[in-house]
Amino acid sequence: MAQFQSLMLNMFEQGFLFGFLGLGVLITFRFFRFPDLTAEGSYTLGGATVAAMLVSGFDPFTATLGAGLAGAAAGMTTALIHTKLRINNIIAGIVVMTALYSINLRVMGRANIPLLSTPTVFGDVIGWLRAIGIDVHENVYTTIPIAFVLLALGGGVLVWFFSTNLGLAVRATGQNEPMILSLGVNTDRTKMVGLALSNAFIAISGALIAQNHGFADIGMGIGILVTGAAAVLIGEAIFGDRTVAVWVVAAIIGVLIYRLLVALALRVGLEPIDLRLVTAALLLAALAVPRLRTRLFG
Amino acid sequence: MLTLDRVAKRFLRGTPNEVLALDIPSLDIAEGEFVTVIGSNGAGKSTLVKSIAGFVIPDEGTIALGGRDITHQPPYRRAGVIGRIAQDPNESTCAGMTIEENLAMAERRGRSRGLQRALDPVIRERFCATLAPLGLGLDQRLAARVGLLSGGQRQALALLMATLSGSRLLLLDEHLAALDPKTAQLVMELTARIVADQRLTTLMITHNMHDAIQWGSRLLMMHGGRIVLDVAGEEKAGLTVPGLVARFHDVSHAEFTDDRALLS
Numbered sequence: 386m387a388q389f390q391s392l393m394l395n396m397f398e399q400g401f402l403f404g405f406l407g408l409g410v411l412i413t414f415r416f417f418r419f420p421d422l423t424a425e426g427s428y429t430l431g432g433a434t435v436a437a438m439l440v441s442g443f444d445p446f447t448a449t450l451g452a453g454l455a456g457a458a459a460g461m462t463t464a465l466i467h468t469k470l471r472i473n474n475i476i477a478g479i480v481v482m483t484a485l486y487s488i489n490l491r492v493m494g495r496a497n498i499p500l501l502s503t504p505t506v507f508g509d510v511i512g513w514l515r516a517i518g519i520d521v522h523e524n525v526y527t528t529i530p531i532a533f534v535l536l537a538l539g540g541g542v543l544v545w546f547f548s549t550n551l552g553l554a555v556r557a558t559g560q561n562e563p564m565i566l567s568l569g570v571n572t573d574r575t576k577m578v579g580l581a582l583s584n585a586f587i588a589i590s591g592a593l594i595a596q597n598h599g600f601a602d603i604g605m606g607i608g609i610l611v612t613g614a615a616a617v618l619i620g621e622a623i624f625g626d627r628t629v630a631v632w633v634v635a636a637i638i639g640v641l642i643y644r645l646l647v648a649l650a651l652r653v654g655l656e657p658i659d660l661r662l663v664t665a666a667l668l669l670a671a672l673a674v675p676r677l678r679t680r681l682f683g
Numbered sequence: 684m685l686t687l688d689r690v691a692k693r694f695l696r697g698t699p700n701e702v703l704a705l706d707i708p709s710l711d712i713a714e715g716e717f718v719t720v721i722g723s724n725g726a727g728k729s730t731l732v733k734s735i736a737g738f739v740i741p742d743e744g745t746i747a748l749g750g751r752d753i754t755h756q757p758p759y760r761r762a763g764v765i766g767r768i769a770q771d772p773n774e775s776t777c778a779g780m781t782i783e784e785n786l787a788m789a790e791r792r793g794r795s796r797g798l799q800r801a802l803d804p805v806i807r808e809r810f811c812a813t814l815a816p817l818g819l820g821l822d823q824r825l826a827a828r829v830g831l832l833s834g835g836q837r838q839a840l841a842l843l844m845a846t847l848s849g850s851r852l853l854l855l856d857e858h859l860a861a862l863d864p865k866t867a868q869l870v871m872e873l874t875a876r877i878v879a880d881q882r883l884t885t886l887m888i889t890h891n892m893h894d895a896i897q898w899g900s901r902l903l904m905m906h907g908g909r910i911v912l913d914v915a916g917e918e919k920a921g922l923t924v925p926g927l928v929a930r931f932h933d934v935s936h937a938e939f940t941d942d943r944a945l946l947s
C-alpha cells in the first residue's frame with residue numbers, strides 16, 4: 386500500500402511538472418506535425434537559465450519566466466532558419482539543438498548547478514501561504530497542488546490562445562498552409578509564434594524540474610522530445626483526435642501515464658540505464674496501438 | 684481590373700524536359716467579368732490561376748490587379764481581395780477544424796489577426812445566417828469538423844469562405860471536378876448566385892464544356908500555355924459543344940484528347 390501511494394505521488398508530482406513539456410510538444414508534434422528537436426536544447430536551456438538566474442539572486446518566478454522567454458527565443462531561431470533559409474524544419478531543429486548545447490554550457494558556466502540552497506517557486510508559494518496563516522511545509526503533498534495549479538494555468542493559456550484569431554491561424558498553418566496563405570496569413574510569422582510558444586512551455590518544464598530536483602544539468606534534455614511525443618501519443622490513443630481543450634487534457638494525462646509506466650518499469654526490476662529502452666518501447670506501443678486497433682476493429 | 688502583360692512561366696527550366704507552362708502576351712479582365720477557362724491537361728490553366736494567386740511566380744512579365752503590380756507579392760499579401768478554391772476539397776478548407784473555425788478564419792481575410800476571441804454568440808449567429816441559405820443543414824452543425832462533411836458540402840463551404848469578406852476576384856480552379864454531377868450542379872448554381880450577388884470578377888477553370896458555355900460572360904480556351912480562343916458576348920452565347928471542339932481543332936491543330944471534356 387505504501388508502495389502504491391509513493392508510486393501515485395511520484396506520478397502526479399513529476400507528471401504535472403513534465404506536463405508543460407507535453408503541452409509544448411503537442412504544439413509542434415501535433416499541430417505543426419513535425420518532431421521539433423529544438424526541444425532537446427530548449428528544455429535544458431530552461432533549466433540552465435533558471436539556475437543561472439536563481440544563483441545570481443533573481444526571484445524564482447522571474448527566473449522561471451526568464452527561462453520561458455529563453456525557450457521562446459530558441460523556438461524563434463528554429464522558425465527563422467526554417468522559413469527564411471528554407472531549410473527543412475527537422476534539420477533546423479537539429480541545428481538549434483546542437484548550438485544550444487554550447488550555449489547552455491555558457492549560460493551555466495559549468496555542466497551542473499546545484500539549486501539546493503536557492504529559493505524555488507515551490508518554496509516561495511509555501512512562504513506566501515504561511516504568511517497568510519496556512520501552516521504548510523514544502524513536501525510532495527504541497528508540490529503536487531502547486532504544480533497542478535501552474536499546469537492548469539499553462540493549459541488554460543493554450544486553450545485560450547488557440548481560440549483567438551491568431552491561434553486559429555497558427556493551427557491552420559500546421560494543417561493546411563496553402564489555405565491559410567490564401568486567407569492572407571503570413572505563415573512565416575505564425576510558424577514563429579507556434580515554435581516560440583512550444584519551446585517556451587518546454588523551457589518552463591525544464592525550469593520547474595530543475596527547481597524540483599535541486600539541480601540543472603547539461604544532460605537533462607537528452608531524449609526529452611521522445612518523452613514528450615510518447616506522452617502526446619498516449620493521450621491521443623486514449624482520447625482520440627478532438628478539440629484543443631481535449632488535446633490539452635489528453636497530453637497532460639499522457640504525461641501522467643508515461644511517468645507511471647516508467648516508475649512501474651523501475652519497480653519491476655529494470656534499472657535506470659534501461660529507461661531509454663522503456664521510453665522507446667512506450668513510444669512504439671503508443672504509435673502502434675491506434676494503428677493495430679483500426680486494422681483489427683476499424 | 685486584372686491585367687497580364689507578357690507573362691511567361693517555364694517549368695524545369697534549363698533541363699531537357701523544359702515545358703512552357705504559360706505564355707500570355709496580354710490579357711485584360713474587366714471588373715465584373717465572369718470568365719470561364721477550358722483546355723486539356725497541361726494547357727496552363729492552373730498555372731494561370733496560381734500565378735494570379737501568387738503560388739507560382741512568373742519568369743517574365745507583370746500581373747496587375749486593380750492597377751497595382753502584384754507579380755512578386757507573396758500569396759498572403761494579395762489574399763485580401765482574392766478568393767480561391769481548388770479542385771481538391773482538402774485544399775480550400777481545413778479538415779481538422781470546425782465549420783465555425785473555418786468561417787472565422789475566412790472572415791478575417793486580409794485583416795490582422797490578434798488575440799481577440801475568434802468566436803462568440805454574435806459571430807456564430809452571423810455564420811448561421813450565412814450558412815442557412817445553402818440549404819445543406821450546415822447551420823445546424825457549426826461545431827462539426829469539416830473533415831466529416833461530404834465533398835459537396837466542403838466545396839460549398841469553401842465557396843462561402845472565398846467570398847465571405849473583401850474578395851473582389853474569385854479564382855475557381857476546377858472546384859466542381861471532384862463532385863458527383865448532381866452536387867456539382869448544386870455548387871455551380873450557388874457559385875453563380877454568389878458571383879452575381881457580389882458582382883465578383885471571376886475566373887473559373889472547368890473541364891466541363893457545357894459549364895464553360897452556359898456560365899459566364901467570356902470564355903478562354905488554353906493550349907500549350909497560350910490562350911488560343913477568347914470569345915465574349917453574342918459570340919460566346921452562340922457556342923455549342925461540337926462547335927467548341929471544332930474551334931479547338933482549328934486553333935491548336937491537335938487532337939483534343941481529353942476524355943472528360945468530350946464525355947461531358
